[in-house]
Amino acid sequence: MTKAYISSSALSDWQSTLVRAGRDLQSPCACVLEKIDQMLAENPERIDLASYVELLEGIGQSCRPSSLAWATGQTVKLPLGSELGRAILGCKSLGSALHWMCQYFPLLQDASSLRLDVEPDWTTLSYKILDPHIWPRHEDAMYTLGIYGMLIRSAAPEAWSHVQITVEAESEQVRADLATIVQANVIYGGNANAIRFPTSIINAPLNLAPPCDPALLKKLSAELTKKKRLTPIAERTRQMIYNEMNDGCVSQEHIARELGISSRTLRRRLAEENQSFQSLLDECRMQFAALEFRTRKQLSLSDMALKLGYSEHSTFSRAFARWAGMAPQEYRRSVALH
Helix, strand or coil, X not given: CCCCEEECHHHHHHHHHHHHHHHHCCHHHHCHXXXXXXXXXXXXXXXXXXXXXXXXXXXXXXXXXCHHHHHHHHCCCCCCCCHHHHHHHCCCEHHHHHHHHHHHHHHCECCEEEEEEECCCEEEEEEEECCCCCCCCHHHHHHHHHHHHHHHHHHCHHHHHHCEEECCCCHHHCCCCHHHHHCCEXXXXXXXXXXXXXXXXXXXXXXXXXXXXXXXXXXXHHHHHHHHHHCCHHHHHHHHHHHHXXXXXXXXXXXXXXXXXXXXXXXXXXXXXXXXXXXXXXXXXXXHHHHHHHHCCCCCHHHHHHHCCCCCHHHHHHHHHHHHCCCHHHHHHHHHCC
């Protein structure tokens, strides 16, 4: 995947948190402030996503793991000075705020997915970084979930006792009691990081700021359209494949439909970039498998094959061996040694 970036405002949130924490922090964590200052000075608008996630993981190792990330997200004040901040805070209800957050999330962060699934009883807001090379990323997940948890609590604080949190990381990879930190039930080893809450509060009033001008949403939509247009179709296809990978079978027709074009147009535009859908699918499958081998120690080859859309694990094993130069079992053993 091409290099992904995140808005520098995320680092500003952490800068404020670390300054407020002051002497309570361990000295290694205090040194992170210098690193943040340096990164913001180099690019005050956007920063490399991989470097950002690595920085947060370092904070988690040096300071209070996960609790600091969650607290930072919980205390974020979406900047009224930013256009997206005004649009989100100006929403009348929780549901509309989360909808527009998902809609315009690509303006804040590349190579990532933010998705809102509304069902009769439960609504799930899920978040994940799509680049399989960016791992571990647990502290980023806790920070991001903390932000959305703050919105839910602002709209309906009484509903928090019914909330369920899911994290990608396995329980043994987390050095903290997450249930105590978030004050909710926690599920580990999920396909994405998510908050599930009762759909009954989806229309709860938010009223955090004056209503935003419809012209602002129109402007944000234009910026989003421009960004998509400037992103190579192969990169957009990769991200869509990664986003759908956990559902098993990923078809060219489905991906084309999600991209808003026909399968024929997708084939033609990929060919213009010297790519094919099958080659991208194979690449994504293997990169995804490598991530799964690093993070899901107990996942069987049969389950891995099904997850990637292979009907037989032997077919997956042959494909993986061609890509990695070794059998999946051997690759898993080599990963375990590092």
